[in-house]
Amino acid sequence: MKVVVFAYHNIGCTGIEALVAAGFSIQAVFTHEDDPEEERFFKSVKELCLTLKLPVYAPSNVNLPEWTDLVRQLEPEMLFSFFYRRILKGQILELGVKGAYNLHPSLLPRYRGCCPANWVLINGETETGVTLHQMVEKVDAGEILAQKAVPIDRQDTAKLLHMKLDMATKSLLADILPKIFKEETSPIPQDERISSYYGKRKPGDGVIHWEGSAERVFNLVRALTQPYPGAFTYIGQKKITIWEAATEEEESDDDKPPGTVVSVSPLLKIACGRGRLAIQVGSIAEGPRMPASQMVTEAGLAVGQQCCQVGTASQSGIVKN
16 A cells, blocks of 8 residues: 655654554655754654665655645555644645544644643643544544553653653554554544644743742653753843752742742752742753752852743643634
């Protein structure tokens, strides 16, 4: 069965390998050029395609007529998208005469849209997963073919969660692709009553709002720690990025409002709206990561200093359908 694939990241590589193992004939792969400002911690789809001797393209806009024409000439029976970062328009989707399918890294219909691995951590979820669904014009809204749940542990960062989602993808595809090949699937509609959509995050969205609970700040830190840009605050004119932290549940004193440095030794602690955040690893400005004790010395931090926000950034990002 002839297919065209749109893929990126580890899940993109896993999807391509699963299709080959299941006997699909990949006519071409479309991927992305790497963003030079993004720290790449994942496998290269382009390198995998060169190894497998698969034609690979990386257009900036795959929906332009010349690329649609190329896909049409390849006469695919199906299209597959694995972690591809562009929305495929109808003129491409209709070229998969037996279907167009997307692997989304959440348990749809929840967490449609961008960056679900980051958002589920920010929101303190304890479970997520991967979903293979039919592609339609509305983002991540097509009928579901298969899902696999993934538990979220408290120590999980976005990078660790991506690794779990990749493993779940491999397992899910090994089971469902032979059924798709034989056209033996039974897709089910998504329940729009419980759907949610999250938007793309920007580095500026990492600003910490200390009036939230220590747990909420902790979740932001682990969702945005390396290889992502990090959760940050300002003390005076110094930008402080927090890479690793823990929570303390005791209530902040009335005379110590959220964002107040309440301890610098033996631990650097900052009061939150509820509880305190104990900082373990951080950095100053754009400098290297360092233990919090070293950061206290180099930044001249002292009890009573107040964290503040510089500029504005939103952490909401959610639209309920």
